[in-house]
Amino acid sequence: MTHLSTDPHTRPYTVVGAGAIGGTLAYALASAGHPVTVVDTDREHVEAIRTHGLVREKDGVRERITLKATTPEECTGPLRRVLLAVKAQATERALDWLAPRLVPDGYVVSVQNGFNEPLIAERVGGDRTLAAFVNIFADVIEPGVIRDGGHGALVVGQPGGGVIGARVRDLVTDLRAWGPAQASDNVEGYLWAKAGFGAMLAATALADDTMADLIDRHRPAMYALAAEVFDVAATTGTRLEPFDAFEAHAFTREADPAVRDAACDRLTAWLRGQPKNRSGIWRDLAVRRRPVEVTTHYASVFETADRAGLDTPVLRRVVTALRELEDDPGGMSEERLADLDRIASGDVRELPGVPALTDEQAGAVQDWLRDRHEEMVADLAAYTERGSSSEDPEALRSCLSWLRDWLGASLGPPEKEELLRREGGRDILVQRYPGVRDARTGGHSSRDGAGRAGGADTAGGADTAGGADTAEQPVLLLCHYDTVWPTGTLLDWPFRREGDRVSGPGVFDMKAGLVQAVWALRALDALRLPRPPCTLLLNGDEETGSHASSETILAEARTSRAALVFEASAEGAVKTTRKGVGLFTLVVTGTEAHAGLDPEAGASAVDELAQQVLRLRALDDPAAGTSVNVGVVHGGTRSNVTAGRAVAELDVRVASRAEQKRVDAALDELTPVDERTSLGVSGGWNRPVFERTRDVARMYQLARACAAPLGLDLREAAVGGASDGNFVLAAGTPVLDGIGAVGAGAHARSEHATVSGMTERSALAAGVLAALAIG
Numbered sequence: 001m002t003h004l005s006t007d008p009h010t011r012p013y014t015v016v017g018a019g020a021i022g023g024t025l026a027y028a029l030a031s032a033g034h035p036v037t038v039v040d041t042d043r044e045h046v047e048a049i050r051t052h053g054l055v056r057e058k059d060g061v062r063e064r065i066t067l068k069a070t071t072p073e074e075c076t077g078p079l080r081r082v083l084l085a086v087k088a089q090a091t092e093r094a095l096d097w098l099a100p101r102l103v104p105d106g107y108v109v110s111v112q113n114g115f116n117e118p119l120i121a122e123r124v125g126g127d128r129t130l131a132a133f134v135n136i137f138a139d140v141i142e143p144g145v146i147r148d149g150g151h152g153a154l155v156v157g158q159p160g161g162g163v164i165g166a167r168v169r170d171l172v173t174d175l176r177a178w179g180p181a182q183a184s185d186n187v188e189g190y191l192w193a194k195a196g197f198g199a200m201l202a203a204t205a206l207a208d209d210t211m212a213d214l215i216d217r218h219r220p221a222m223y224a225l226a227a228e229v230f231d232v233a234a235t236t237g238t239r240l241e242p243f244d245a246f247e248a249h250a251f252t253r254e255a256d257p258a259v260r261d262a263a264c265d266r267l268t269a270w271l272r273g274q275p276k277n278r279s280g281i282w283r284d285l286a287v288r289r290r291p292v293e294v295t296t297h298y299a300s301v302f303e304t305a306d307r308a309g310l311d312t313p314v315l316r317r318v319v320t321a322l323r324e325l326e327d328d329p330g331g332m333s334e335e336r337l338a339d340l341d342r343i344a345s346g347d348v349r350e351l352p353g354v355p356a357l358t359d360e361q362a363g364a365v366q367d368w369l370r371d372r373h374e375e376m377v378a379d380l381a382a383y384t385e386r387g388s389s390s391e392d393p394e395a396l397r398s399c400l401s402w403l404r405d406w407l408g409a410s411l412g413p414p415e416k417e418e419l420l421r422r423e424g425g426r427d428i429l430v431q432r433y434p435g436v437r438d439a440r441t442g443g444h445s446s447r448d449g450a451g452r453a454g455g456a457d458t459a460g461g462a463d464t465a466g467g468a469d470t471a472e473q474p475v476l477l478l479c480h481y482d483t484v485w486p487t488g489t490l491l492d493w494p495f496r497r498e499g500d501r502v503s504g505p506g507v508f509d510m511k512a513g514l515v516q517a518v519w520a521l522r523a524l525d526a527l528r529l530p531r532p533p534c535t536l537l538l539n540g541d542e543e544t545g546s547h548a549s550s551e552t553i554l555a556e557a558r559t560s561r562a563a564l565v566f567e568a569s570a571e572g573a574v575k576t577t578r579k580g581v582g583l584f585t586l587v588v589t590g591t592e593a594h595a596g597l598d599p600e601a602g603a604s605a606v607d608e609l610a611q612q613v614l615r616l617r618a619l620d621d622p623a624a625g626t627s628v629n630v631g632v633v634h635g636g637t638r639s640n641v642t643a644g645r646a647v648a649e650l651d652v653r654v655a656s657r658a659e660q661k662r663v664d665a666a667l668d669e670l671t672p673v674d675e676r677t678s679l680g681v682s683g684g685w686n687r688p689v690f691e692r693t694r695d696v697a698r699m700y701q702l703a704r705a706c707a708a709p710l711g712l713d714l715r716e717a718a719v720g721g722a723s724d725g726n727f728v729l730a731a732g733t734p735v736l737d738g739i740g741a742v743g744a745g746a747h748a749r750s751e752h753a754t755v756s757g758m759t760e761r762s763a764l765a766a767g768v769l770a771a772l773a774i775g
Contacts (some may be wrong), residue, residue, distance in 0.1 A: 001583075010034045011174060015083045016094055018045060018054075018069070020138040020280060021111050022085025023146035025178055030067045032177035037068040039075050041669070043349040046071055047142025059275075059722065081171075082107040088114040088297040089661055093124040094219065102128065107159045107167060109156065113198065114297020115191060117159045130168060131159040133190035135243055137285060144220040149276040151179035153243040159188040173550040173773075189241035193248035195301060196226035196240075202294045203318050206325070206336040212271035218337040219264060224344035225312040226251035232301055235308040245270035257497055278376065280452050281322070285329045290663055295319050306694065314344050316694070320732035322442040323657065324554070327685065331554075339558065349473075351562065351698045351734055352775020355706045356530060357767055362709035365523045366763040372519070373759050377497060379406070380515045380758070384495040384504040390482040390543045393425025400427055403514075407431065410518050414536075426482065426541035430556065435472055435533035435773060436525070443629045473561035474533040474664065475772050476733070478553070478628040478724055480542030481516040493749065501743075503752040512753040513566030513740025514538070519758075520765035529656040529766075530773035535560060542724055545686050550727050557731035562699065562772055564742040564765060570758070575738035576700050577718035578662055578726055579625065580689035583651035586612060587680045588635070591645035600640025603676035606635045609646040611673045616650065619666055624642035625655025626663065627720075650683075653720055657689050687722040688730040695734035699768075703736055706767030712760060739765055 010033045017025040018038035022731045030036040038054070040046050046069045053064035091112070094762065102124055109130035110116045121129040133156075137149030156172050157164060168599075175181035177369045186188070200222045204214040204592045215222050230252045233240065240248040249255060250263035254541070267670055271277070284292045305312050321336055369376070383406070388399035409413075414431035421427050483506035495504035517536070524531040537556055539549035545685025546553065557563060567575070587607045593602030619628045628650060654660045667681050688694075700716050707714035717738070725737035742757025744750065 002096070009139065011081060011170065012036070013081045013083060013174075014039060014079050014555075015085055016098060017084065017086035017090075018042075019085060019087075019140050020146065021136050022083065022655070023054060023140065024056070024148055025083060025111060026067065027065055027087070027148075028178035029174060030054070030065045031175065034174060034177075035068075037070065037075070039070055039072055041071060042143070042744070043071060044143045045140070046600070048142075052144055052423060055145040056148050057145060058150070064445050070323050071594065071660070077101075078103045078106075082106065082108045083111050084108050084116070085111045086122065088112055088116060088293040089291065089295075089658075090665075091119055093676070094664070095120065100122045103239045104245075109171065111154075112297075113194075113293060115195075115242070115254075115300045116297070118675040119301075122358055124496070126159065129159055129186040130156060130171070131191070132156045133187050133194060134245070135194060137274050139276060139280065147276055150378070152188070154178065154531045155184045155190050155241075155243075156181065156183040157184045159187070161185045162460065182601070184241075186239055186607070187239060188236075189239045191566075192229070192236075192238045193240045193243060193246065193749070195233070195247060195298070196229040196244045196251060198294070199225040199229050199315055199318065199542055201398065202281055202322065203337060203340060203493050204550065205279050205285060205319070206321050206332060206340075207334040208282075208286065208332050210272075210277040211279055212268040212277070214337060215264065216268045218341055219261075220344040221314060221337055221340035222264070222294050223251060223260060225318065228305075228310075228312040228315050229301060231310055232305045232308065232312070233582055235310070243376060247524065250687050261293075262481065265766070279554070281734065285325050286332065289329060289468070291664065292322055295657065296321055296661075308397055311350075314340055317343060317732045320730065322725075323688070323734075324730050327688070339757065343614045345511070349561065349775075351695065352702060352771045353698070354775070355702075355709070355767055356774045357706070357709070359529070359709040361529060361770075362706070362760075363526055365529070365766045366710050368523050368527060369519060369759040369762050371683050373755055376515055376519055376758055377523055377755055378503060379410075379518075380502060380507060380753075381495045381497070381504075382406070383511050383515060384507055384575070385490065387485070387487050388482050388540070389485055389487045389489075390426070390541060391488045395487050396425035396482060396540045399425065400538070401431060402538065403481060404715050407518065407536070411521060417427040421551060422540070424541075424548075426539070426544075426548050428549050428552050429435070429536075429538040430552070431536045432474065433521070433534045433536070435474075436529075436531050436759055436774065473559065474535045475769065476556055476560040476563035476728065477534055478563055478565045478728065479510060479515050479517060479537070480539050480724065481511075482540045482543050483511075484543050487662070497755075500755050501752050502755060504709040505751070507747040508568045508741050508743045508751045510567050510740050512743075512758055515568050515569065516740060516758055516762040517564070517765060519762045520769060523762065523766050524770060529770055531766075531769045532561070532773040533728055534769070539724065546724055546727070549724075553724050553727045554731045556730040557733040560733050563728045564739055564768065565728065565735060565737040565738070566725055566754075566765075567723045567725065567738050568741045568743065568746060569738045569757075570719055571744070573715035573717035573738065574700060574703060574722075574736060575690075575719050575725070576692045576716040577655065578690035578722050578737065579653040579655050580657075580685055580726065581687045581722045582650070582660070582663065582683070582685045584649065584650040584652065584681055586647045586648045586670075586681035587682070588672075588677055589676075589680070590642065590677045591648070592637075595640045595642050595643045598764075599642065604642050605646035605677060606643040608672055608677040608679075609633065609635060609648055610676050612670065612679065613648060615670065616648070619663055621659065624659050625653075626659045627653045628663070650734065654689060655718070656691060660685065660689055687726040690726045690729050690735075690737070693729065696729065696736075699734050699736040702771055703764065703768050707764050710760060710763050710767070711762065712723045714764070736768065756775050
């Protein structure tokens, strides 16, 4: 074992975050005799270092060194030279802790992944911030043990390319104890180069295979990822720098293809020679089962791209897929990379920006539907009269059987149908319908509203020659047929029509939506107008959380070009933001005792729960859209017994992934006030966050443009409730949610929809579908 030096010329360092990078550099500095303190929130890791020293495994040989290890809570004294090595998503919390402790002439250098320097400078000042680029192949393989994959690259400088001063030179000198550290006035060039390389490595985490092999087999996706990042870098005036075996300039969009292929050959050969064959991102997902940082540190890339008006479809799909795998690492598949190849190769079309129907055609659709509004009402009445309580398996299956017959009569037989049986009668129906092209693209056969060839009404749209186009990605039409209303509700609250208003259990949420979707397709077919291939998915457990259907929804979303969710509108507005929903249970275990005879012997779980409830409520952040509701509390057995167990049930709503991660971290870090008690948190996120992404905004703008010829000023809204649209967006598929009924009163006896709203929204859906057919 190596011990610390007492050389008076050595410089003390504090390494905040003793993971792969921090642990590797801490070991090197300590080995060179510098007094090093590592600070980490992982108590088990800290305790292992305290007990056995920090262990480095290299080439199968383990060596250890003694150094000081502490948690943030236990760390005392001022900080002078800080190497910040926490995950990118933990940067802000780490700065909350270290900023007040940093001495006036101290500094913080980010040895992290991503672009963290602006945040650090904001918190501690630009004069106390250094920039660094680090490419180290290392892993934490067990508490207190770092596997060192050998020398990589390490560059230090001033943020923004300032003059290299004494602090940078001294730090580089000390870091050469690790390997070939160097100073540079262009650290940003290295950081952007690594962002391109890192995007490629992030994509390899979508499947369970080596980095080298996946990069080699999926070159279209890898080249597109690097090019997208470097397009953004070019808008900042950054000069890219090569490092290790990554020749950044060869992966720019302007590079010669032969040069790019040769550079990729050299890169994959180098990767195959590294002891670490999978990325740290893959390890975080597959082994550690924890959130990955890449979704955080590409946020600034997306922000810069948006300001410059640049599209980054492949990179966005990678980040979306990683977020999905955070919840289900079992979803790793090379098909995800094949999907990226298709996007990179242009096999997936961009969303249209303008309507496909002329004003005259849009008006013809609206008139056609208005002329048939009584038939639409009759369909809704018949559908509503089939009760479909989420809790009644017999009613659900009976309703779905009726729906299959009605769909067949309305649309004709689907090209393909799958009926997926689920426990409790919450079955899933998937029907696939071919597309009908516009005459300008050499169209296909049309069917009228009853599924028959041709049709008497026409607005001069689609050609009638040819066959169905099954090669295009379909549009997913998503509806649920279950309702919150118990069986028997129809006995005292049947379907009613009063002028323009219809009411009854489930009419607004969301039976009218399905009727509108079907009639939109019928209108396009009857008027021989274009529509895309469509997948109609009906699920029977949305109101109970979509536990049995979420995987099917995700799978269909991944293969769809876009999705329309026929959930009810928000007072006529479509829904472009929905909160993510987390359902958690906090269990406190204490020690029972007689409350009168031996009160000191007990440790009250109820008292502890009361303290924890206050902590949980403090997580509320209305400005960020976060609410934490402790809705159910119970505990104890008798009033004269110190409670041995207490339980709280939580409903958490968040408006962003950042807030979701903040709440996750806070729940993970809960500790008892009374150390004689213990805490356990179970549960998870029932639905992911539905944020207003670029694609969501595009779908809204398309819908708004399609609404204008109908005389509608379509608005958008952010709502607190979730839907199956949350799953669709999590799969990376553009989605338009809330295109269903116009009305109010979901889950209440005041539930109602308007007939005029049904025809208007059906015409709107038809317009959007037509645009997706040819755009």
